[in-house]
Amino acid sequence: MKKNISTFNELLSTCGQQNKRTYELFQEKEAFLLDIEIEKVRSKVKKSLDAMKEAIHIGLSSNEKSISKQCGDDCEKLQKRYKANEPLFGKLFKKITAYALATIEENLRMGKIVACPTAGSCAIVPSVLVAISEELNISEDEQINALITAGAIGSIVQNKVALAGAIAGCQAECGVAAAMSAGALVQILGGSEKQMVHAVALALKNILGLTCDPVAGLVEIPCVKRNVFLAIHSVTAAELALADIESKIPTDEVVDALCQTGQLMSPMLKESSQAGLAKTKTALKIEQRVLNNI
Amino acid sequence: MKQSSLFDIISPIMVGPSSSHTAGAVRLGLLSRNIYGLTPKKITFKLYNSYALTGRGHGTDKGLLAGVLGIPVDDTRIKNIFDLHEANEVNYQFEFLEDFNRHPNSVDFIFEGTQKMTVSGDSVGAGNVRITNINNFPVDLTGEYNSLVLIYKDRLGILSKVSGIIQTEGVNIAAMNCERIAKGEDASMCMSLDCALNYSIIEKIKRIDDIYLVRHVGKLES
């Protein structure tokens, strides 16, 4: 399979023509690109999957702070609450939110994580994928299919925009991670390719304009909590898409809108910490404290 | 357009917290280590701009040191690298600077030992890096390929000799870029290769007259 799939439209038509799923096309393409067997591609994906699970596992039992000492104990707090009170949205919600915090806090304390697509957005895909898989007893093979689907979505978006806060704001990091997670979830729950592609559009449409304005320039505030919110966001997108609710704007056009919005976004709001949350009164105080302490 | 790989998106497995400021820093260190190629007695790291400003908070300093010590991006020892035995064997220091002519995430490695060498590089986003200068010679090295770096006196026939040696060994040259100060003066070249060169080829290239520096820099594995 030498053909490059660079848009969601091409993806749908190729899946239709070859009667294949997204993950099948992309594992073939990757095998060709890297000149290795498909099984080898899948075992590399499994490595990422295993590292995601390990990060969750370690993160759940740590409350160690980050270098800046600003963050690191939210996962512990959340688990404490869940011990005393069942969360409003049930067990799956509980797992996704706790796993997301566990992963992103591992990231900020220099633990081992999987950039997915970036380190700052590393908790969205794993929290949803692992929580659902545990709850619904999803096989490892299916989990790998879902993670390849997530990767495929990210790589199609990447054809049009670099997945970096400095280029297109957090739309391109946590936003794209949520789209990947939504699509992976549709794959796991047995949805169609079309539903998967609509889930991507629905997730992206509802984060357009998301800026990157980290306090003190660190991947901490607002990144930590944003991962939790966007993990849940991706579940909403998947549920709607599985109900055959379609994005009235086709997915490729939504991606174009994301690119344009990224271009129009002020450089002050793209990872440079010159505006937004990063320049609030309290953020400036935090910045002073952090710079003096490390 | 270069086809993007799934693994650009669902990897690398790395220690956090930042692709550009942590993983990128390690990768720059790993490449510089291979370019220097010797055991340094002393290393000075000069961090510029965003690397200087937010570097400590992102563990950029730890990442750079880990890289020059040969420790990969997913090694959890990076967090406590300053306490590591290997780190105590070398003398190192960090300087934090501002220079807006440089890339926002930019670093110089100044190696001292039996030889002195300065290697400069940028972390260009999403963990991707670029070595931009060796001893002030412009180069372009990303770690995506096995590469051969040469610094030599610009004269007729040197490049054809080098590429001749490589091709007789059956190694394909994927890309090549040369820079020179002026005609007849010193020049640098980076060749991207489709596979690694073995030791004997490198020795052959080293014996060509007027080549001052030959380095085979292996592809970054993660």
Ligand code: SF4
């Ligand atoms: S706010 Fe910026 S640094 Fe934080 S996750 Fe989003 S893009 Fe990354």
